[in-house]
Amino acid sequence: MTIEVAILGFLSYAPLSGYDLKKLLSQSESLHWSGNNNQIYRALVDLHEKGLVERDEEAPSAGPARKVYSLTEAGDAALRDSLLSAPELPEMRTPMLARLVGADTLSNEDLDRILTAYGDELRGKIWALEEMERRGDGIPDLGSERQRVIWQAMHQRAIAFYRAEMEWAATLRWSVGKIVGGAD
Amino acid sequence: MTIEVAILGFLSYAPLSGYDLKKLLSQSESLHWSGNNNQIYRALVDLHEKGLVERDEEAPSAGPARKVYSLTEAGDAALRDSLLSAPELPEMRTPMLARLVGADTLSNEDLDRILTAYGDELRGKIWALEEMERRGDGIPDLGSERQRVIWQAMHQRAIAFYRAEMEWAATLRWSVGKIVGGAD
DNA sequence: GTTGCCATGTAAGGTGTTACATGATTTA
DNA sequence: TAAATCATGTAACACCTTACATGGCAAC
Numbered sequence: 562m563t564i565e566v567a568i569l570g571f572l573s574y575a576p577l578s579g580y581d582l583k584k585l586l587s588q589s590e591s592l593h594w595s596g597n598n599n600q601i602y603r604a605l606v607d608l609h610e611k612g613l614v615e616r617d618e619e620a621p622s623a624g625p626a627r628k629v630y631s632l633t634e635a636g637d638a639a640l641r642d643s644l645l646s647a648p649e650l651p652e653m654r655t656p657m658l659a660r661l662v663g664a665d666t667l668s669n670e671d672l673d674r675i676l677t678a679y680g681d682e683l684r685g686k687i688w689a690l691e692e693m694e695r696r697g698d699g700i701p702d703l704g705s706e707r708q709r710v711i712w713q714a715m716h717q718r719a720i721a722f723y724r725a726e727m728e729w730a731a732t733l734r735w736s737v738g739k740i741v742g743g744a745d
Numbered sequence: 746m747t748i749e750v751a752i753l754g755f756l757s758y759a760p761l762s763g764y765d766l767k768k769l770l771s772q773s774e775s776l777h778w779s780g781n782n783n784q785i786y787r788a789l790v791d792l793h794e795k796g797l798v799e800r801d802e803e804a805p806s807a808g809p810a811r812k813v814y815s816l817t818e819a820g821d822a823a824l825r826d827s828l829l830s831a832p833e834l835p836e837m838r839t840p841m842l843a844r845l846v847g848a849d850t851l852s853n854e855d856l857d858r859i860l861t862a863y864g865d866e867l868r869g870k871i872w873a874l875e876e877m878e879r880r881g882d883g884i885p886d887l888g889s890e891r892q893r894v895i896w897q898a899m900h901q902r903a904i905a906f907y908r909a910e911m912e913w914a915a916t917l918r919w920s921v922g923k924i925v926g927g928a929d
Numbered sequence: 930g931t932t933g934c935c936a937t938g939t940a941a942g943g944t945g946t947t948a949c950a951t952g953a954t955t956t957a
Numbered sequence: 958t959a960a961a962t963c964a965t966g967t968a969a970c971a972c973c974t975t976a977c978a979t980g981g982c983a984a985c
Contacts, residue, residue, distance in 0.1 A: 663754025
């Protein structure tokens with residue numbers, strides 16, 4: 562379970578509440594997590610049952626009750642184990658590719674329009690991510706200098722992914738445009 | 746539902762059975778589909794109930810029974826609609842990024858080892874995809890010349906994705922190696 | 930006094946995977 | 958005769974998302 566690894570990772574810096582984790586996870590673009598609660602609170606219950614995290618219930622003098630989680634020794638070991646286990650390959654999910662299966666039903670104009678719209682959408686996303694970077698948003702302020710390099714690289718990876726997709730769409734648009742030379 | 750779009754797309758070329766579709770879908774790397782049956786046969790039932798496909802049951806003189814599906818007019822319209830609707834952004838799922846959240850618990854050596862192993866894994870994947878390409882595998886033999894350019898581009902996109910990830914891992918390895926200059 | 934943030938959780942459902950189950954035909 | 962391919966389907970479960978539900982505190 563990939564979210565559990567991320568949670569254990571974050572807890573390796575400091576004890577955190579579910580709410581804290583939710584913010585950290587949804588903040589970070591490259592973790593591409595929707596920000597839903599269901600998953601996180603259930604993952605924490607699960608990790609607690611497995612003895613990988615400890616729960617500390619704060620009875621607050623002011624503000625809402627918080628449950629603060631921290632790594633146990635077993636949790637620390639489990640984190641190391643999953644970091645050192647055989648790496649999993651990444652995957653891309655691009656609905657556009659599924660759409661293009663049926664592209665032969667489209668006129669050249671429509672196909673061009675679609676690829677252009679896709680490129681525009683991607684440009685917007687890239688712009689937003691670059692803007693985040695400029696503001697220092699989306700990059701957790703946790704860990705060593707080495708780790709800060711890693712956070713940066715993760716963010717860069719997300720940007721590069723969208724940029725590659727944008728360039729791919731532009732190239733494809735050019736290729737299919739060239740074939741028919743304006744026919745249709 | 747992204748798989749339904751792909752199915753409608755394939756059916757726009759010719760009537761096909763569930764088995765045919767299964768082969769086409771799992772063949773194509775960029776559609777990144779596991780090849781499971783559950784999904785596909787249920788999707789076909791679903792599309793049939795919605796009136797988007799027609800089912801033709803072949804009573805065969807030899808061989809097993811086949812149910813051959815073809816697009817209805819409504820199906821054709823639905824396909825066009827989904828192609829022309831607002832494009833969805835792609836996503837990458839990279840478990841490695843989730844792992845790297847906890848990278849600060851690792852020594853420089855271990856981190857280096859992990860990134861190296863990841864790069865090797867990616868290299869293997871890229872090699873396999875390039876091999877497929879050389880053999881003309883993984884690219885459906887369907888549609889116009891324009892469409893063949895699209896199939897090619899889809900395959901190229903998958904390769905480029907893994908290659909970008911491999912280069913990213915190498916760069917990160919170099920960056921973190923530089924920071925500490927061999928310390929630990 | 931209403932909006933926004935802190936903080937916890939649940940319900941329902943969509944999407945996808947692995948594995949199971951069956952049986953005929955073709956190829957080595 | 959054993960293995961691969963053709964062909965259909967089901968069961969169980971993992972993962973992830975949207976939306977719902979509740980309540981206190983802070984700021985404007």
